[in-house]
Amino acid sequence: MSSFEQIDKYMEDHFDENIEELSKLVAIPSIAAQKTGQEECAEFVGEMLKQRGFEVEIMPTAGAPVVYGERKGKTDKTLLFYNHYDVQPAEPLELWESPPFEATRRNGKVYGRGISDDKAHITSRLLAIDALLDADGELPCNVKFVVEGEEEIGSVNLPDFVKDNAEKLAADACIWEFGGVDHRDVPLQYLGLRGICYVELSVETASIDAHSGLGGSIFPNAAWRLVWALSTLKDQDERILIDDYYENVLPPTERDMELLRKLPDPAEEYKSRYNIKEFVKGVKGGAELLAQETLEPTCTICGLTSGYQMAGSKTVLPAKASAKVDFRLVPNQTPEETLTKLRAHLDKHGFEDIQMEYMGGEAPGRTDPDDPFVQLVVKAAEEVYEDPMDLIPTSGGSGPNHAFIEYVGVPIATSGVGYPGNQVHAPNENIRLDLYMKGARHIARILKAYGET
């Protein structure tokens, strides 16, 4: 029996008890936005790691604690896993077909809030570790876990935590919290995340609303001030008009475009799912659409609010108005740079009255597709999945990967149990059990291969 036959058999034999452990983890409603169950969940994750012989610390932050665990392995190489134990709120509850905090198995899936994002990623990795320990009595390399409790609220304290504990976290490579397959079941390798800078712009022109018949032509109007200010930020060709906004932007490389050309064209699926007639800037599809989607900076109005918003008419002149604005960042932009430039832009255009509140942000982070660790992870997938991994230069979304890249200096690769139907952040979040097992098998192969390099 080959080493992997034994390892895979162990995982199959211990599958139900591992899923039982996952069910206990799902039962803890560790909702970061509502600050519930965080300490309890951190303790539970710590216990799971201790049972695998990890030295564990529950480390405080300004917010929820971080679970840190480490276990020495056969070689000096160190692999770091980043995960999070917090979950999104379960609302709207009435749309769940089974209780969100009772992991429920049906039709080859298990349902529960946070099961895919990110609890099954934690336990599938532990299943692989269990199998490796059973086979060899030790791990192929040193393994560290950083499991935070605030990913769903923007990892607000994680970058500082990573910076302050860079020595403790020292590692040679990192496996990110997520990973999985696309709609064709082809495994995906995400090589980075965009950054984000989220601000609320608000303006108050008076202490109370006025009658529009009275103030319409003499009082400043908060809604107009906001509209005028926003309209200076981006033109109808999607060009962000803030001075020097693009100066640190690295354009897509030929290697990026080569990778994007290998990916399926999402144009038709996007158009039908969202009922969109055309994409902006006249882009039609293919690599060009993918590059525009993920490799360009954005300035998105996420929300607008002012004055009367109910049915019918009310003749009111609003004293207050505000907008939520989300800037997605690409290398080498930073949230700090965006804040500075945005404030200068508003002031320069006469909008000193527009208040700017920073709601959180993260710098972008990318790993070289040709990094040997990425290649190892891609190769380790070959035996598990029927198709080779597709390499994606970066996700359009954001996360705290930049902190690990900058302060720990690790390449980061993805491996996981996700698929397009897992309803992350939505009711009836679920995992597919077949992909769960594949994820565990992939992790076992990554660890083994990494110990041997």
Add this chain to the structure above:
Amino acid sequence: MSSFEQIDKYMEDHFDENIEELSKLVAIPSIAAQKTGQEECAEFVGEMLKQRGFEVEIMPTAGAPVVYGERKGKTDKTLLFYNHYDVQPAEPLELWESPPFEATRRNGKVYGRGISDDKAHITSRLLAIDALLDADGELPCNVKFVVEGEEEIGSVNLPDFVKDNAEKLAADACIWEFGGVDHRDVPLQYLGLRGICYVELSVETASIDAHSGLGGSIFPNAAWRLVWALSTLKDQDERILIDDYYENVLPPTERDMELLRKLPDPAEEYKSRYNIKEFVKGVKGGAELLAQETLEPTCTICGLTSGYQMAGSKTVLPAKASAKVDFRLVPNQTPEETLTKLRAHLDKHGFEDIQMEYMGGEAPGRTDPDDPFVQLVVKAAEEVYEDPMDLIPTSGGSGPNHAFIEYVGVPIATSGVGYPGNQVHAPNENIRLDLYMKGARHIARILKAYGET
């Protein structure tokens, strides 16, 4: 005993029973926005007129019925009173110090929803009519009443009613629904109303919201479409940018400015009440401020709504956005003209995707300050109030006066019981009993003088 001594004594002697009648009128919750109590209130107003010997018809419209009453007088001259029996909603109820639909007397005032706007205007006019009938057995001139039930929702059916019944409504002059004194107790004569054109602009760029990390740089964003469209409507110097928008605008005349120069400067009171630092367009106060306030067209954003508007951040790309926009019109603008020009403007600037819904409107209407009827009303006030009437070229607000000016051809003057503290449209709406009596005395003198001209 002079004629007016007798008339005034009658009104004092019958004051309590007249206020009792007003209390019954207030007890009917004739809320146009909620479609309650309208028929009942129309019947009650009809009964009050019948008791004074009026021939009454409750006339249907596409909405609430209009109460029409007429009674012949000593001469051929006909004076028309325009009033309304509908009221604003009473909410927020918790801020009322006494139940809104129980007229409650305290400290020389009577409180109740709709008591000032417009029910006390109806009963104070009836008190004057009672006194004149008691003194002479007949009225000094023909009197007609038009009392509608939808003023608080924009008099949506009144212009058509007036047009269709112009012959029946034939009159030589009209007293408007409201009138009263300013903060110094100086009586005011409003000579007109601005028009209004209220629209909702909305745009839908997709069938569902998208994640801003996904769609930010490829999906059209409804909030951005709306902001861009709105920003083309008016510049930061308050200039409306719609083609030929000002072509029918009559500028203030020298007579307008002469009247405005006689009025007190509201600048300091506005600044302190609304906590405003500066007025728009750099205007400081005085006649210049008053002219800008009431004699210029406006384009006011009354409300904005799109995407995420709660606390914190949500990374969403909104599929829908809308704005409520209120254009105030001056002679000779019309709502129809505004709608046509606005649609053409949006299309010309590439905003065919912005939907435009007309929420209601009225043309502007003004009466010549030197019209003999206006002079008669002003002169009739001299004996009642301590100060002479201030003439105001037009109110900044809107109402259906244009229909009477255009279809009945009457000059319109104001006389009433209002004062700045009567909390119209707000909790604890009230009238001052001293001003109520002055209003009734003014009406008696107007009728008497008009019969004698």
